Amino acid sequence: MERVHNFNAGPAVLPEAVLLEAQQDLFNYKGQGMSVMEMSHRSKEYEAIIFDAHDRAKRIYGLGDDWEVLFLQGGATMQFYMVPMAYAAEGRIANFINTGVWATKAYKEARKIGKAVHLAASSEADKFNHIPKTFTLSENPAYLHITNNNTIYGTEWHFDPEVPAGVPLIADMSSNFMSKPIDIQKYSLVYAGAQKNVGPAGCTVVLIRKDMLDKMNPGLPTMLDYKIHLDNQSMHNTPPCFVIYVIGLVEKWIENQGGLAAVYKNNIAKAKYIYDVLDCDCGFYKGHAQKDSRSLMNITFRLPNEELEDLFVKEAKKNGMVGLKGHRDVGGCRASTYNALPLKACQDLAAFMLDFAKQHG
Ligand code: PMP
Numbered sequence: 323m324e325r326v327h328n329f330n331a332g333p334a335v336l337p338e339a340v341l342l343e344a345q346q347d348l349f350n351y352k353g354q355g356m357s358v359m360e361m362s363h364r365s366k367e368y369e370a371i372i373f374d375a376h377d378r379a380k381r382i383y384g385l386g387d388d389w390e391v392l393f394l395q396g397g398a399t400m401q402f403y404m405v406p407m408a409y410a411a412e413g414r415i416a417n418f419i420n421t422g423v424w425a426t427k428a429y430k431e432a433r434k435i436g437k438a439v440h441l442a443a444s445s446e447a448d449k450f451n452h453i454p455k456t457f458t459l460s461e462n463p464a465y466l467h468i469t470n471n472n473t474i475y476g477t478e479w480h481f482d483p484e485v486p487a488g489v490p491l492i493a494d495m496s497s498n499f500m501s502k503p504i505d506i507q508k509y510s511l512v513y514a515g516a517q518k519n520v521g522p523a524g525c526t527v528v529l530i531r532k533d534m535l536d537k538m539n540p541g542l543p544t545m546l547d548y549k550i551h552l553d554n555q556s557m558h559n560t561p562p563c564f565v566i567y568v569i570g571l572v573e574k575w576i577e578n579q580g581g582l583a584a585v586y587k588n589n590i591a592k593a594k595y596i597y598d599v600l601d602c603d604c605g606f607y608k609g610h611a612q613k614d615s616r617s618l619m620n621i622t623f624r625l626p627n628e629e630l631e632d633l634f635v636k637e638a639k640k641n642g643m644v645g646l647k648g649h650r651d652v653g654g655c656r657a658s659t660y661n662a663l664p665l666k667a668c669q670d671l672a673a674f675m676l677d678f679a680k681q682h683g
Contacts, residue, residue: 329671331473333518334519335662336522336568337575340568344567363557371566372563382576387532393566403435406431406432407539407546408538409538412438415463416432416438416464416465419467423473428469445477449652453614459489468492474620474652496513511530518619596668608624622652626683
């Protein structure tokens with residue numbers, strides 16, 4: 323059976339080369355007589371897999387000895403409370419920039435923990451259609467948290483916010499992880515659910531600068547303690563073995579493409595096909611994000627009415643393009659164009675969009 327053009331927001335499309343390699347290894351991993359799913363995580367064979375995924379992540383982001391990579395569970399959603407539990411405290415205020423649904427969730431979760439929380443900026447009044455250019459930190463900021471790509475509204479940070487020296491910048495990069503080069507030294511902690519750009523669901527990749535380990539609040543529950551995970555090489559308890567194995571394959575695929583610079587170049591080219599249609603004279607489609615905040619990963623747009631939006635999604639599916647319905651919170655349509663989505667998918671979608679506009683405009 324042919325594979326479809328998969329525009330799902332996450333879990334999302336994976337590189338075909340990765341799926342085929344996983345398929346080949348599934349029954350009998352490199353002569354072990356068992357699959358990765360059946361291996362002990364304490365075996366030498368599995369250690370080689372998880373250490374390889376760890377080392378590749380470090381290489382891809384150019385991380386030196388002052389950085390570590392962790393493979394955790396609980397989703398990016400668990401980081402919404404793991405971060406404030408570790409770093410917010412009496413007199414050390416968690417700061418947030420609210421740019422959408424996930425940023426709001428992170429902010430609310432920090433408030434639940436009962437520490438002082440400060441909203442440094444928000445684009446909520448404009449339906450989260452842009453990334454704020456300025457922000458005001460509280461006194462004694464513990465850190466500034468941003469959501470680097472807003473999966474639901476389709477906006478993305480194309481610059482790094484400048485924080486004063488000593489204020490850690492923490493980012494949720496779930497939906498644009500490993501999609502472009504970043505100046506990692508500006509950040510102190512980055513986390514990402516794997517299920518968009520780097521693997522199947524079930525693992526959260528955390529990049530943490532080692533100085534953050536000394537700043538943690540004392541007495542944290544074991545599973546919320548970054549240092550315990552680090553000391554145990556992400557195997558304090560049973561890790562999501564198979565997911566981490568696939569992450570390693572995706573990382574190998576990224577490195578084979580030429581790394582983040584090459585992947586980024588492709589992502590720009592892919593998104594351009596669709597944004598060009600949103601900008602075309604036909605006036606049929608209306609993009610949600612302001613131009614300077616447009617996401618390269620999630621492209622959100624409306625059609626003249628909801629009936630046409632429903633028809634668009636149905637007709638696209640008939641043409642082998644799936645996952646184009648917008649998130650239930652905002653409606654409209656969304657095309658997610660993660661790393662693994664081939665250029666051809668974006669070309670075909672752009673052609674379909676122009677055709678649909680001609681027929682129904
Ligand atoms: N942050 C962002 C930006 C997301 O897009 C998502 C998931 N769509 C999450 C956090 C939550 O991730 P998880 O389901 O892994 O907890």
